[in-house]
Amino acid sequence: MKWYNGIHCSQEYVLSNNLYTIFNLSTLTFNLSKFPFNLLLLLPVLLPAQQRYEFSHPQMGTVFRLVFYTEKDSVSAQAIAARIFARVDTLNAIFSDYLPESELSRLSDQAGIGKKVPVSKELWEILRLSKSYAKASDGAFDPTIGALTRLWRRARNLKEPPDLARIVAALETVDYRSIRLYKNRRVQLKLKGTRLDLGGIAQGYAADECLALLRATGISSALADAGGDIVLGHAPPGNKGWAIERPLTDSTTETLFLANCGITTSGATYRYFEAANGMRYSHIIDPRTGWGITQPRLVTILAPNAITADAWATALSVRGTPKSKKIGFKIKIWVVEI
Ligand code: AMP
Ligand code: MG
Numbered sequence: 370m371k372w373y374n375g376i377h378c379s380q381e382y383v384l385s386n387n388l389y390t391i392f393n394l395s396t397l398t399f400n401l402s403k404f405p406f407n408l409l410l411l412l413p414v415l416l417p418a419q420q421r422y423e424f425s426h427p428q429m430g431t432v433f434r435l436v437f438y439t440e441k442d443s444v445s446a447q448a449i450a451a452r453i454f455a456r457v458d459t460l461n462a463i464f465s466d467y468l469p470e471s472e473l474s475r476l477s478d479q480a481g482i483g484k485k486v487p488v489s490k491e492l493w494e495i496l497r498l499s500k501s502y503a504k505a506s507d508g509a510f511d512p513t514i515g516a517l518t519r520l521w522r523r524a525r526n527l528k529e530p531p532d533l534a535r536i537v538a539a540l541e542t543v544d545y546r547s548i549r550l551y552k553n554r555r556v557q558l559k560l561k562g563t564r565l566d567l568g569g570i571a572q573g574y575a576a577d578e579c580l581a582l583l584r585a586t587g588i589s590s591a592l593a594d595a596g597g598d599i600v601l602g603h604a605p606p607g608n609k610g611w612a613i614e615r616p617l618t619d620s621t622t623e624t625l626f627l628a629n630c631g632i633t634t635s636g637a638t639y640r641y642f643e644a645a646n647g648m649r650y651s652h653i654i655d656p657r658t659g660w661g662i663t664q665p666r667l668v669t670i671l672a673p674n675a676i677t678a679d680a681w682a683t684a685l686s687v688r689g690t691p692k693s694k695k696i697g698f699k700i701k702i703w704v705v706e707i
Contacts, residue, residue, distance in 0.1 A: 419590070419606045424450035428457050429465070431596025437583055438590040440608055453582045457575050463491050464571040466564065473565050474513055477515060481561025485551050493554040493568060494576050494666075498676060502570070503545035506684035511656040515564025518540045521654060521661050526640040530650060531570055536659040543656050569653075572598040573633065573679025580675075593675070598634060599676035604628040615669045618666045618705050631675035635682035636667040638707060662687060664706070671701040 388586035419438040424447070426433045435450055465471040471493050477488050487495070499512040515541035520531040542562040549557040558565070567574075579593035580600045591602040593612055602609045610626030616634060617623055625632075637651035641661070644650060650661030668685040672678040681700065689704060 380615065385544075387475045392502070395451060420446070421605070423447040425453070426450075426454040428454070429461050429575065430467075430568075433457055433575070433579070434555065434592075434594040435579060435583070435598070436592040436594075437588045437602075439588050442509075442512065449583070449586055449588070452498070452525065453579050456578060456582060460491060460575050460578065463489060464495065464567045464574075466518075466566045473567060476556060476558065477564045480558035480563040480605050483557070484555045485549075485555040488556050490553055490554065493550070493556070494554060495570065496549060498574075499570055499680070500545055500548055500550070502677075502680035502684065504642070506681070506688065508545060509654055509687040510569060510676060510680050511545045511568070512567055513543045513545050513547060513558075513560075514569075514654055514656055514683060515566035516562060517654050517656075517659050518566045518568065519564060521652070524650070524661075525652075526606070528642055528644055530644055530661070537580035540659045543659075569683035569702050570676060570680045572596055573600075573631065573656075573674075573676035576675035577601045577631070589686065595675070597635075597639075598631070598675045599633065600631045601628050601645055609666070615703060616667050616705060618707060625671075627671070628687075631678040632669065633673045633675065633678035633682040634667055634669040634681075636686045636705075637662050638665050638667060651686070655687050667705040667707065669703040669705075 419440055420443070421436070421438050423434065423442070433454065435453060437446070441445060441449075460466065463472045466473055468474060468475070472489055476486055476488060476492070495582070496512070499510075502510045503512065517536070520535055520539055524531045542560050542564065544560060547559040549559060551557065573614045576593045576595040576598050577600050578601055579595075580591060583591045583593070585601065585652060589603045590605050593600050599613065601611050610628045613625050613627050613632055614622035615625060615632075637649065637654065638654065640652040641649045648663055650663060653662050654660065655662055665685060665690060668682050669686070670678040670681045672681065677700065681702070685702060685704060
């Protein structure tokens with residue numbers, strides 16, 4: 370059982386990968402006696418009062434949370450949050466591998482039949498990015514992992530690893546290179562039986578979209594958290610950054626003060642099941658072997674946005690350390706072996 374920012378959370382599998390704490394320094398303290406009288410009159414104009422708002426919304430198997438500062442009233446702030454959460458619902462309807470009617474599931478249904486399927490802008494973009502992260506991580510991140518995640522989800526309910534024969538058969542359908550992208554946003558899945566799974570990246574994509582929508586309304590001091598895939602805009606007013614805690618080896622945390630970046634922690638210790646043999650199998654699967662990872666490792670990635678942090682946190686949970694030190698521009702990695 371953990372407490373996340375004052376909210377009691379016992380959902381072992383679905384809630385936040387990350388703790389975050391927000392220091393509310395909305396009241397700036399000035400020594401007013403030192404201000405000239407004319408300037409004092411101008412202060413309310415110079416410093417319009419910024420209210421702190423926080424909204425949450427369950428989606429994508431987790432809880433989305435928006436925190437932002439604005440001079441707008443609560444009715445407007447609520448309307449903004451509602452619009453953004455409606456967009457998250459739309460993204461879920463496109464990206465979900467749980468919903469049989471999602472655009473992603475319908476695309477997977479057409480794997481291996483030689484068809485180039487026209488897809489939405491959003492699906493095209495996330496598949497294009499997924500392929501690039503898969504290539505850069507040498508296949509440690511692989512969005513074609515769906516047949517294996519299905520097996521391991523069933524295994525989690527039964528508390529038994531899947532049969533070896535089933536793992537071997539599912540592995541045949543996993544290869545990010547079999548996703549072919551053609552012009553006019555058409556996609557072909559070359560291998561029969563491939564099921565796409567964007568669970569390692571969709572929350573990061575959605576968090577970035579939340580922040581972009583907040584910025585489009587003129588709100589810049591903002592945080593969007595998709596269950597631990599966090600993206601930050603400017604710091605809260607009068608603050609040097611958002612206080613984000615990252616896990617350390619000894620179950621303690623280090624507080625980082627951050628702004629204008631994405632941060633995610635992922636790893637075997639967040640979601641796993643314990644089999645009868647005492648082994649703990651993670652929800653993250655090694656695409657080379659088809660097995661849920663067992664190494665209790667926590668990977669925190671700091672990146673320019675949430676999608677990059679999300680994809681690399683999953684990839685390095687599989688691999689531990691990147692093959693190349695240069696995995697991207699402005700990416701910081703902490704790997705905690707427990
Ligand atoms: P995350 O919590 O972001 O690390 O994502 C984990 C989710 O991504 C799992 O629940 C699966 O749906 C999916 N997944 C598991 N293993 C992989 C992998 N090696 N590459 C890409 N996605 C994965
Ligand atoms: Mg991820």
